[in-house]
Amino acid sequence: MSGLSRFLWERRDEILALTGEHLVLVAVSAAIATAIGVPLGVALTRRPGLARPVLGFANTVQAIPSLALFGFLIPVPVLGGIGARTAIVALVVYSLLPILRNTHAGILSVEPAVVEAADGIGMTRGERLRLVELPLAFPIVLAGIRVAVVVGVGLATIAAAIGAGGLGVLIYRGVATADHRLILAGALPAAALALALDFLLGLVARRWGPRR
Amino acid sequence: MPTPVLEFDEVRKRFAPDRLVLDGLRLEVLPGETVALVGPSGCGKTTALKLANRLLEPDGGVVRVFGRPAAEQEPVALRRRIGFVIQEGGLFPHWTVRENVEAVPRLLGWTPERRRERSDAMLATVGLPAGAFAPRRPASLSGGERQRVGVARALAAAPSLVLMDEPFGALDPIARREMQKEFLAWRTRWDAAVLLVTHDLGEAFRLADRVAVMASGRIRQVGPPDTLRREPADAFVREFVSEFLA
Known part of the structure; x- marks a missing residue:
């Protein structure tokens, strides 16, 4: 066994526990971002006038350097402070844009003739959304969630800076002690987690996506 | 009159x-x-x-x-x-031929048996036997076949x-x-x-x-x-x- 493998193997309990924390940070924030982003994205297609300012605002928020955003959130009451909750708030902010943008684009990508047919045969707006628009937009919405999750896994390593735990803990410790094996002990599982989640969501897309 | x-x-x-x-x-x-x-x-x-x-x-x-x-x-x-037919039929691409034909009966809350009976009959009328066509999706049909499905869908709930x-x-x-x-x-x-x-x-x-x-x-x-x-x-x-x- 090489030096690095043994190093990782000896710390497997800690790595596993931190991977679990990391996964929770990403999963919870992606779930919240989806719960906000999908309805908001749909709403923006119904109010075209709002689409540009809202998407523009989300773009701008996305441009805030992530470490700075984590820092800004610390003094904010309720949402902020030290720990996982603040990290999740920041991760939701970053995950929101791809989900929001893709939901908006996905609904708008449904062919006008299909939308006209849905109206013309007598679907209510809710039926049209549930039976036609969301199923047809699903691959694009899910692609947005995939981007949000993969980016979220990387960003969540920074959450360790505000005491939220996760694999960033190992990376920060490695940076502080100039021990690249420790950096890798955090970075390798994070990369593996990102790839694994991307793969899983790809399976979801294939299994539950609309067939044409 | x-x-x-x-x-x-x-x-x-x-x-x-x-x-x-x-x-x-x-x-x-x-x-x-x-x-x-x-x-x-x-x-x-x-x-x-x-x-x-x-x-x-x-x-x-x-x-x-x-x-x-x-x-x-x-x-x-x-x-x-009111039956509604547009160019190319405006079929729902993610639904099968049968699901498309049954769209309005489904919105009207017909039972699955009644819907099925009706879609079988409609497909037969427009010359698309249900056995061969019901499970297919619009993308796999020719333009004429899509149009027939569109007509079958429009008439499924017997509009006047x-x-x-x-x-x-x-x-x-x-x-x-x-x-x-x-x-x-x-x-x-x-x-x-x-x-x-x-x-x-x-x-x-x-x-x-x-x-x-x-x-x-x-x-x-x-x-x-x-x-x-x-x-x-x-x-x-x-x-x-x-x-x-x-």
Whole structure:
């Protein structure tokens, strides 16, 4: 066994526990971002006038350097402070844009003739959304969630800076002690987690996506 | 005279202050008859069709459907009572042929057994045996087959009025001719009134009991094909009709 493998193997309990924390940070924030982003994205297609300012605002928020955003959130009451909750708030902010943008684009990508047919045969707006628009937009919405999750896994390593735990803990410790094996002990599982989640969501897309 | 299934009474529609699309449209569609609405593009024929099921609202005049002003009828319920066919059928690409045909019965809450019985019968009528076609998706069908599914979907809930907007417009001339022949065969079995919008005068003359020639938002003449040929009401109709006869 090489030096690095043994190093990782000896710390497997800690790595596993931190991977679990990391996964929770990403999963919870992606779930919240989806719960906000999908309805908001749909709403923006119904109010075209709002689409540009809202998407523009989300773009701008996305441009805030992530470490700075984590820092800004610390003094904010309720949402902020030290720990996982603040990290999740920041991760939701970053995950929101791809989900929001893709939901908006996905609904708008449904062919006008299909939308006209849905109206013309007598679907209510809710039926049209549930039976036609969301199923047809699903691959694009899910692609947005995939981007949000993969980016979220990387960003969540920074959450360790505000005491939220996760694999960033190992990376920060490695940076502080100039021990690249420790950096890798955090970075390798994070990369593996990102790839694994991307793969899983790809399976979801294939299994539950609309067939044409 | 029986009550018209669909009636346009001095209907006006304006898309912008300077764009009057319908300027006092008068037209009646009687039970069981096929009326073709023809005219150059932009003459307002599709607009008229969409007023019938309240996809659009008039700015003046009254649209009556089933003897009552459309404006007094709840749009969703009204649309479920009116068959609707558009170019290429406007099929739902993520649904099977059967699911498409059963769309309106499903919205109306029919039981699965009744829906299935009905979709089997409709598919057989339009020449697509359910065994071979029911599980397929629109992308795997030819243009003519998609159009047939569109017709089956429009008629699945047995409406007494069907709106068809360029229903065979996306087909090549041979498939188009074939669909027109079949349409005439279907008409002997279905007693629904049909408002057919087409830019193809030949199609109108072949399929309709009465043809309404439209220009700039008004009906210039309406009557059986023969009358339009023999006694065109004005120079516009004469020229429009002669182009087809030439």
